[in-house]
Amino acid sequence: MARKRFDDSNCSVARALNEVGDWWSLLIVLHAMYGTRRFVDFQQQLGIAKNILCDRLSKLVDNEVLRKVEAGEHGSRFEYRLTEKGRDLFPVVVALRQWGDKWNPAPDGEQLDLRDRATGQPIQPVTVQNRDGEPLTIRDVLVAEDLQAKKSAG
Amino acid sequence: MARKRFDDSNCSVARALNEVGDWWSLLIVLHAMYGTRRFVDFQQQLGIAKNILCDRLSKLVDNEVLRKVEAGEHGSRFEYRLTEKGRDLFPVVVALRQWGDKWNPAPDGEQLDLRDRATGQPIQPVTVQNRDGEPLTIRDVLVAEDLQAKKSAG
DNA sequence: TTAATTTGGTTTCTTAAAGCAACCCTATTA
DNA sequence: TAATAGGGTTGCTTTAAGAAACCAAATTAA
Numbered sequence: 001m002a003r004k005r006f007d008d009s010n011c012s013v014a015r016a017l018n019e020v021g022d023w024w025s026l027l028i029v030l031h032a033m034y035g036t037r038r039f040v041d042f043q044q045q046l047g048i049a050k051n052i053l054c055d056r057l058s059k060l061v062d063n064e065v066l067r068k069v070e071a072g073e074h075g076s077r078f079e080y081r082l083t084e085k086g087r088d089l090f091p092v093v094v095a096l097r098q099w100g101d102k103w104n105p106a107p108d109g110e111q112l113d114l115r116d117r118a119t120g121q122p123i124q125p126v127t128v129q130n131r132d133g134e135p136l137t138i139r140d141v142l143v144a145e146d147l148q149a150k151k152s153a154g
Numbered sequence: 155m156a157r158k159r160f161d162d163s164n165c166s167v168a169r170a171l172n173e174v175g176d177w178w179s180l181l182i183v184l185h186a187m188y189g190t191r192r193f194v195d196f197q198q199q200l201g202i203a204k205n206i207l208c209d210r211l212s213k214l215v216d217n218e219v220l221r222k223v224e225a226g227e228h229g230s231r232f233e234y235r236l237t238e239k240g241r242d243l244f245p246v247v248v249a250l251r252q253w254g255d256k257w258n259p260a261p262d263g264e265q266l267d268l269r270d271r272a273t274g275q276p277i278q279p280v281t282v283q284n285r286d287g288e289p290l291t292i293r294d295v296l297v298a299e300d301l302q303a304k305k306s307a308g
Numbered sequence: 309t310t311a312a313t314t315t316g317g318t319t320t321c322t323t324a325a326a327g328c329a330a331c332c333c334t335a336t337t338a
Numbered sequence: 339t340a341a342t343a344g345g346g347t348t349g350c351t352t353t354a355a356g357a358a359a360c361c362a363a364a365t366t367a368a
Contacts, residue, residue, distance in 0.1 A: 012254030012266070013184050013247065019258070023175055023326090030167050033292055039345055049327050054346060076334055077344065082292075085257050090292045091280045092253055093167065095245040100166030103239045104173070112166070113298035116284040123295060124285060126245045129278045130270040133287050138187055138236075138244045141277060144267035177355090193316055203356045208317060231315065231364085 019063045020089065024048055024056045029065060029086055030093050037071075037079040065089070095126040173217045174243065178202055178210045183219060183240055184247050191225075191233040219243070249280040 020026045027046055036042055043053055057080055060066040065086040071079040094114065101111045114123045127135035174180045181200055190196055197207050211234055214220040219240040225233040248268065255265045268277045281289035 011181075011184075012258060012260060013251045014181060015258045015260075016250050016254035017177060017180065021175075021177055021180070023171060026171065026175070027165075027168060030165075034297060040343080043345095049329095050346070051328090051348085052326065055325095076346095087292050088253055088257065091249040091282050092246065094282050095249050095280065096170050097167045099242055099246055100170035103242065104166060104169045106166060106169075114282070114295045115298050116290060117294050117296050119284065121285050122298075123290060124283045124287070126249065126280060126282055128245050128248050128268070128280055130273065131275050131278060133278070136270060136277060138241050140271050141268045142271045143188060144269050144276075194314080197316095203358090204317070205319085205357090206355060209354095 019059075019065065022056075024052060025060060025065075026089075026093065026096075028053075028056055028060060029082070029089055030097075032066065032080065032082050032086065033090065033093060037081060039078065039080070042080070060086070091126055094123075098125055173213075173219065176210075178206060179214060179219075180243075180247065180250075182207075182210055182214060183236070183243055184251075186220065186234065186236050186240065187244065187247060191235060193232065193234070196234070214240075245280055248277075252279055 020029060024046065028042060031042060031045055036045060039053065039057070042048070042057070043050060046053070048056075057066065057068070061068050061080070063085075064083050066080045067083050069079050069081060071077045094112070097112045105111070115121060116123060128137075128141070130136055130140075174183060178200065182196060185196060185199055190199060193207065193211070196202070196211070197204060200207070202210075211220065211222070215222050215234070217239075218237050220234045221237050223233050223235060225231045248266070251266045259265070269275060270277060282291075282295070284290055284294075
């Protein structure tokens with residue numbers, strides 16, 4: 001595939017995609033969030049080839065999205081657990097899931113039903129918000145970055 | 155690459171990744187959000203091969219993330235514009251960008267500085283929230299889906 | 309009014325990654 | 339003592355990504 005690397009990109013989305021932007025990594029993180037921890041469970045749930053899973057898990061560990069911890073008392077059993085960095089992808093995954101549910105709903109109409117553990121109430125759609133918690137669309141925001149770039153360039 | 159397709163997956167994240175889960179598509183959407191509309195501008199800004207850009211743009215158009223509209227008065231000039239579905243990826247992109255800024259900051263420390271156009275105030279970090287607008291971590295939520303699945307399976 | 313350039317693509321070729329299947333080693337279980 | 343499960347690795351095949359050349363319509367420059 002000769003895929004281009006974004007490591008040195010000055011765009012943090014590009015750098016983020018470098019870590020979780022391939023087809024499998026974000027799904028692995030998703031399943032980890034759903035509670036999957038074992039190699040075989042990832043493999044079965046995702047239907048991913050073992051060598052690819054190996055590769056992705058070790059990259060995610062390298063990038064500190066997952067931790068590999070020994071499990072089982074005395075053997076070569078491991079668990080792959082989310083780090084704080086990995087758990088911090090929660091809004092990304094939920095936003096993506098909500099987008100998928102909205103625009104490409106499952107045939108059976110099944111939606112993500114995440115609930116506040118404390119109250120049992122469904123969560124809200126993930127939105128971009130201003131300081132007052134008001135949702136903002138892309139038309140409601142401006143990219144200060146661009147303004148700065150223009151200023152410093154001009 | 156023989157990449158697996160997720161079209162028929164019952165997971166909407168997988169289906170979403172089928173549309174914007176490759177290395178380029180989400181970056182194209184990102185740049186479209188920043189205002190890019192023309193083929194050549196995408197090509198130069200992303201450093202993407204033209205054939206790949208062609209392919210991605212047409213897939214994004216097929217998936218109704220972008221619209222291809224004639225631009226210029228009388229010629230083969232086109233613009234690729236976000237549809238509502240595409241604009242709806244805004245929270246995903248912003249969440250990913252914030253994650254990247256937090257965990258893989260740019261060497262120069264540059265962060266995304268999105269501001270509320272109305273007030274000039276920076277936006278908030280994108281979070282998953284309960285009905286009261288309180289941010290929730292993954293530990294604060296439960297997946298009702300799983301409970302239902304267990305119930306209906308058991 | 310002809311030549312050069314821009315835009316948006318297509319084609320060909322090379323390289324590298326994804327997927328499959330077979331194999332391997334260590335522990336545990338039967 | 340053999341079978342099985344977990345976690346990999348190795349080799350091979352298929353397919354997508356990337357580079358570069360080419361192309362045609364429209365526009366601009368000379």
